[in-house]
Structure formats: structure tokens, C-alpha cells
Amino acid sequence: MSLKIDSIISGQKFNGVILVATDSTVIYSKAIGFSDLENKTKLYVNDQFVIGSISKQITAVLVLREYEKANLKLDDSIGKYLTQINQPWTKDVTIHHLLTHTHGIVDLNEPLEFEQGSQFHYSQLGFELLAQILEKVTEKSFEQLSTELFENYGLKNTFHPSNKKYEHLVKGYEENKNGILVFATNSLDNYVPAGSFISNAADLKKWNENLYSGKLVTKENLKLMTTKYATRIHPIFETVEYGYGLLFTDGEQNIQIGALGYAPGFVSACYYYPRENINLVILENTADNLDNFKRTFEVHTEIMGLIKKRTHNKTYKQ
Template sequence: MPFNRFSCLLLLILIVRSTPSFSQSAAPAFQRIDSLLKAKSSKPFNGVIIIAKEGKTLYENQNGSPVPGQKKLFKETDQFVIGSISKQITAVLVLRELDKKRLNLRDPIRKYLPELEMPWADTVTIHQLLTHTHGITALNEPLAYPAGTKFNYSTIGYQLLAKIVAKTSGKSFPELSDELFITCGMENTFDSNLKKHKRLVNGYIEKENGKLHLQTSPLKDFTPAATFISTARDLVLWNTALHLGKLLSPETYQLMITPYATRQHAFLGKTDYGYGPTITTTDRLLQIGQTGYIPGFVSMDYYFPKTKTSIIMLENTAWSLDDLSKTFSYHLQALKFLKEALLK
């Protein structure tokens, strides 16, 4: 059913009455986010947002329409391409194979992909694929730098990880990911190659004329790194299952959220990377997750272990692509408001 502002206000009242221990700090943040989304702008937020604690929704809202400019509201089952949030899903599939003792993270990838022709397959490890420290730029090219010596954010490492888990599990990557989503109760999340998605909204990008244009992007070739399809509510289920111990052993989960590499991000500043998600600590507040971009879709999924709180924003319009800090401006401001509340 569609979201609406009356239900959002009613939900906010119920939150204040039912969760006094959290509402004093959180309710003002929800009001600030509400004002942010409602503010008149030539480049408005067009998508959905959910803030949840221990899997239970505290704040849920939407702005705009699946087709920008129309009056039709988003529905809770509308699906978005989630960009780099996809990487943590692929990482979990790898780590579940580790828990089953089917692979070793320090093994050279030649052990699992003997068909690779380049000599670097004998030195690059699964760990380096997970942490973007592998140096691979193309399957038929030499390494850009010795494996393990530098960080370079890329998609190719996660494409190779998908091939590895298909080999170790004996199942196709789409089949394996589908089983994982069923385990999490995520009924609206899919690998596009399965062709099971029925409510995927179109993505739009701003062109030189300042207007939004429909964007068509290839989905099937980039799923492990960038093109899983999901909903905001399903990503709450994902965070709950992952971070509350339903998907990985405690030891393996700790491996996932350990920082291994650091990058100076274009608009997030100094950012540490684990296996899949980014790991950031501000004023002793640990934040796990990431932003994601694929042409036409702007996404964010962060989880705060201390309070078991998630914030998820999915948008199907991309403005100001010459400055990604502006493209993600609504996401970054909403994240700032929530973090200020959590730090009180």
C-alpha cells in the first residue's frame, strides 16, 4: 500500500508514546528528515527512506513518484537497483562458504578458477578480491600494481568472487543468492538474471539540459558488485539477519567488519573497508554499510550496532552527477540527523 504523510505522522506519534527511551533523541531527527524531504527544490528527493531499530520500523517515508513528476506514490514493494550495497551480499555468500570450510580466504584464486590465463591468478587471493587490493583491471591484462599493495575500488574483483562461490557451492550465483534471500525472508530482492522482479522502477539521470532522462543500464553482468534489486523493507530484513548473527558464525562476522584497507572517498572522506561494507567510527559510534550508485539509482544502507539501528534510502533519480556529494545530498543530510540523535 502507498506511504502517505498522515500515516507517517501517526507513526511518529506512536513512536513517541511507545519508545520513550529512544524517542527523545530520535523524534526530532525524524522531524528534520521529514522537513528535508518536503522542502521545495528544483532537484527533489525521489524515493523512499526507512529507519528501523532491531528490525522494527521507527520512521518510514517517501517523496516523489516512481515516474518523477507524476502523482502516483511509491509502494512498499517497489524495487530499486541498490548499487554497491550489492557487494556486502556477495561478500556474505563468500563468507558462508568459508563457514562451510569450502574455501580459504588466503588461497590464490587459481585454486578455484583454474581457467584464468594470467599469471596473477597464482598470487591474487580471495582476501584481496574482497578488499579491492588485488590490482586486477581486466582478465587479460597484467596487474596494475602488486597484489596486496594498494587499494583500488572496482567491480571486477566481485565478479570473480561470484564465479568462485559458484564453483565451491556447485550452484549458480543467482541460485545461491536467491536461497540466501529466502533465508532472510526477503521476498522482493533478486539477482536480475533470474527475471523474478516484477516491480523494478525505472532510473533517471540529470542531463546537460537540467532535466531528468530515462536511463537504461545493463543489469545482468554486474549483479555481484552493483545490480542486485531490492526494496527498503527487504534491506531492513537483510541488516537484521546479517548483524544479529543469523547468516555468519560470530568469528566470520568479525572478519567481515574488520577494517583491512583505507580510501579517501570522494565525498565521505577517510573510509575503511571490510569484506563488503565500509567501517566508520565517529565519536565512538560504529557505522557499518555503504552508499551505492548505478546510473539512475542512488542508494544508502548503514547500520549502527550499538543501537541496532538501520537507515536505508533508495532513490531512482540522480541529480548533479558532476558532484556526487550533491547527488547524495539528501542521503548525507538524513544520515547526519540520525547520527546526531544517536550520539545524544
């Protein structure tokens, strides 16, 4: 396994951290490159990265935890909570629609793009609205809610960016039109619930362990997260199914499930392979070939394919 991952990395301009592990055994762990390209500061496996859309499953868990407390229902209309939005569609769009990108909201001051529930349109705004609903239900800020969750489950390197206690956040770099990697100053500009949490490889491994063992949400509600609700024509996977914050190929929830993440300068993957209880975390802080995301995520998807093939055929040997 290690030699094959090394072979994938060789010849690629990869700058980041790769972790492959079961709950108890580290199969592969390596930091490659720099946390600060200008100063050639060495990158370490415990360094922190912006995790992009991996953030969505965190927000989905926070929603489901309130659902478990009977503080909200997934079929509640968002107008029940977001009374400040003066649009007739708030009576029809539900929390479930927000979680599954099937709500049709493109702007809070415009009509829906399509009838709620009828189509899929990937949306950062929908997860920001989920955070606002959580704030209304709990009377706590989204920062406070997420921080409490991380602290309760021992995720000491995972942060809402407004919580300035993080000390090892690396710099992210994007390739400009001249093919030169430049510091991305807007890495944290995404809506936090959709794409701006900060974490490291060890914490994301622990997140997977807690999530898929039913510690973050009940096994029944984990099933909701891993149910196919919508299909997307994806820029990397071509066709992919969406649950609540989790992605998978149709019928492969028990083979490979998780999420990719992109924030300016940060290219990430966090996946779980249930058949062999393997966690894969890839955190990169250089982003090139932005006109072709398949190439941007090439190392990530090749390693994913390697592990998927092994676990799918049950031929993996430690």
C-alpha cells in the same frame, strides 16, 4: 526525528523511499514522488530498486558462508578456482584481496596495476570474480546461490535481476547534460555481484537485522566483515575504511556501518547504528548532479549525519 528528516528533504529534489527503524519499531517511513516520472505513477514504500554497491556485502556473505563450510579459504589464490585465466598473478591474488579491492586487477588480459595487497583500487570486476569462484565451489549459478539465500531468510523482495519474479521495480532516472531527468536504460548493466541486486526498504532492513545479529554469518566472521583492511579516498566521505563489503570511518564500526550504492538512475544507502540498534535505508530513483557525488547523495548523507550524531551522543529518544 521525523520533523528533522522532513526538514532535510524539503527543498531537495528527492524522489524515493526512506525507512528508519529498529528491529521492532518503525521510526520513519515515507515514499516521496513517483516510480515512473513520465506517467506520474505514485511511489510506494514497498517498491523495488536497484541497490548498487550495497550488493557487495551480499556477495561477501555468500563467500563467507562457503568459508564456514570449509569449501574455500580466504587466503586461497584465485588461480585455484579460476583456471581459465591465463595470467601469472592468479597464483598471488587471493580471495581476501578480491574482497578488499586490493588485488590490482584491471583487466584479465593485463598485468596487475600494482602488487597485490599493496594498494586499494575500487573494483567491480573483483566481485564478479568472487561470484565465479562461488560458482566453481558450489557447482551452482550465482543466481541460484543468491536466490536460495534470499528465500531462506525471508527476503521476498530481493532478487538477482536474472530472476524475473520481481514485480515492483521502479524506473531509474539520470540527469542529462541539459539538467533534465531521463530514463536510464542501463541500470542493470553493472556486474550483479558488485552492483545490480534488486531489493526494497523492508528487505534491506531485514538484511541488516540478520547480518548484524550473526544469522547470516557467524559472529566471528561478521567480525571479518567489519575489520579495517584498506583505506580509500572517497568521493563523498573523503576518507573511509573498507571491510568485506562494508564501509565505516576508522574506529566507528560500532557507531555507523554499511554501504552506499549507485547504479545508473539509483542512489541508495543502507546503514546500521549498533549503539541504538537503528537501521537506515534510503532508496532513490533519480540521480542528479552526477559531476559532484556529494550533492547526488546529499539527502542520504545528511540523514546519516543526523542519526549518527544522535546515536554517537546517546541522546536519541523515540
